[in-house]
Amino acid sequence: MAHPTPPATLTEDLRRLTALELSLPSRLRYLALLLAAAAVSAIVIALLVTEPALPTRTSVALGVMGGAGVSWMIFATWVLTRQRILLSSHRIVAGRLAVVFSTLFVIGALSVGLTTSNASPFAAAAMGAVMLAAAVAMLARAKRHFAQLSKRRDELQRLLEQEDR
Amino acid sequence: MSHKDLRISGSTLVILAVVPEILPAATSRRRAASGEFASSHDIVPFQHAPVLVASELTTARLCDREPFGPIRDYTGGTIVPTIDSRSKDDELLAIRCQLGEAAAFDDLIARWHGPLWVFVRRLTGDDDAAREILQDVWLRVIRGIPRLREGSKLRAWLFGIARRTLMDRLRDQYARTRTRDFDVDVDEIPAEAAVDEIDDLDGLERALQRLPLLEREAVTLFYLEELSLNEIAETLTVPLGTVKSRLFRGRWLLRERMTEGG
Numbered sequence: 001m002a003h004p005t006p007p008a009t010l011t012e013d014l015r016r017l018t019a020l021e022l023s024l025p026s027r028l029r030y031l032a033l034l035l036a037a038a039a040v041s042a043i044v045i046a047l048l049v050t051e052p053a054l055p056t057r058t059s060v061a062l063g064v065m066g067g068a069g070v071s072w073m074i075f076a077t078w079v080l081t082r083q084r085i086l087l088s089s090h091r092i093v094a095g096r097l098a099v100v101f102s103t104l105f106v107i108g109a110l111s112v113g114l115t116t117s118n119a120s121p122f123a124a125a126a127m128g129a130v131m132l133a134a135a136v137a138m139l140a141r142a143k144r145h146f147a148q149l150s151k152r153r154d155e156l157q158r159l160l161e162q163e164d165r
Numbered sequence: 166m167s168h169k170d171l172r173i174s175g176s177t178l179v180i181l182a183v184v185p186e187i188l189p190a191a192t193s194r195r196r197a198a199s200g201e202f203a204s205s206h207d208i209v210p211f212q213h214a215p216v217l218v219a220s221e222l223t224t225a226r227l228c229d230r231e232p233f234g235p236i237r238d239y240t241g242g243t244i245v246p247t248i249d250s251r252s253k254d255d256e257l258l259a260i261r262c263q264l265g266e267a268a269a270f271d272d273l274i275a276r277w278h279g280p281l282w283v284f285v286r287r288l289t290g291d292d293d294a295a296r297e298i299l300q301d302v303w304l305r306v307i308r309g310i311p312r313l314r315e316g317s318k319l320r321a322w323l324f325g326i327a328r329r330t331l332m333d334r335l336r337d338q339y340a341r342t343r344t345r346d347f348d349v350d351v352d353e354i355p356a357e358a359a360v361d362e363i364d365d366l367d368g369l370e371r372a373l374q375r376l377p378l379l380e381r382e383a384v385t386l387f388y389l390e391e392l393s394l395n396e397i398a399e400t401l402t403v404p405l406g407t408v409k410s411r412l413f414r415g416r417w418l419l420r421e422r423m424t425e426g427g
Binding site for chain 2: 005006007010011013014015017018021022082083085086087088089090146149150152153156157159160163
């Protein structure tokens, strides 16, 4: 029976498509966007919550900025879960970056808070601490998932080698 | 059509009889020739004979994949229990992709691009449409594989994606041009065409493409892609009984066409 074979150009196109889809830099860009949006949102919301007697226009402006930050966070999360899917190894890289970034953010916010008498940096640091906790949890989960998959992969390879003998 | 012998392209395959014998026999010979056995239904009484001839009709029938009854083994030949290792291979490939091994995606394409192309090409009957659909299919595969929970079901999962992508495309096209029908009714096939077509394997291919879509995909997945009945049920998201009835009807339609031609 005639078995049509896929055109060679299509196979090449698919390999290019796959390489593009799986490239780590494209994922890291969206991860950076997510982290930056989270930091900006934390600072803006901290200011909005802790600054007393802000003029109405300032409050509205900060609210809009906070909303924009949260929107960017949602967009980056959507891309990373639907378009540039994070594979198991990518999740570990992303988790580590998130932990490092969140730690720096918390340290920075606390430093500013300790050198000024303003409450806003402490509020931002508190939100940063929440981000850090979430990052640590995600990193631990990613490592656990990676270990489970690796264990199963090694087990399957061993079983298949035994069957081949 | 009377029983015919027909040597094709370097004598790799031979049409032996009417369709219910041809499809499984051709499939089993192809798999036997490549040393690959897909399921416990594959019985391999002689691996090294490159050509089936009419006198081997009985043996060829023993190679049948039998969707409607128990596996027959009249020869005492070896039943190769490889469906388990096939699942393990699939699971290993899926896990390597989920881990993020770059080479695993190359392996995935190398292993499954051909079968998916054949499946989609057979259902669309058109190179350009198949090409576009395949690109969508692979995008969905790459984006979806981290969420695949049971790697051992990779085969059914891939064909399921191909089928859903194809159906989405047909739905879109149907919405745009409601008057156009993608299925060609077997009754519309000219009798002359049927006579010519059954004389060669390309003809069988064309006859298969003229089956109604539901029967065509069931026959293609079972006989040509060698999915199990359960895998086909998962791929098509229909009950097992529906798969069997589509296979039965598909075989019956092909048989009718070919016996009319003979």
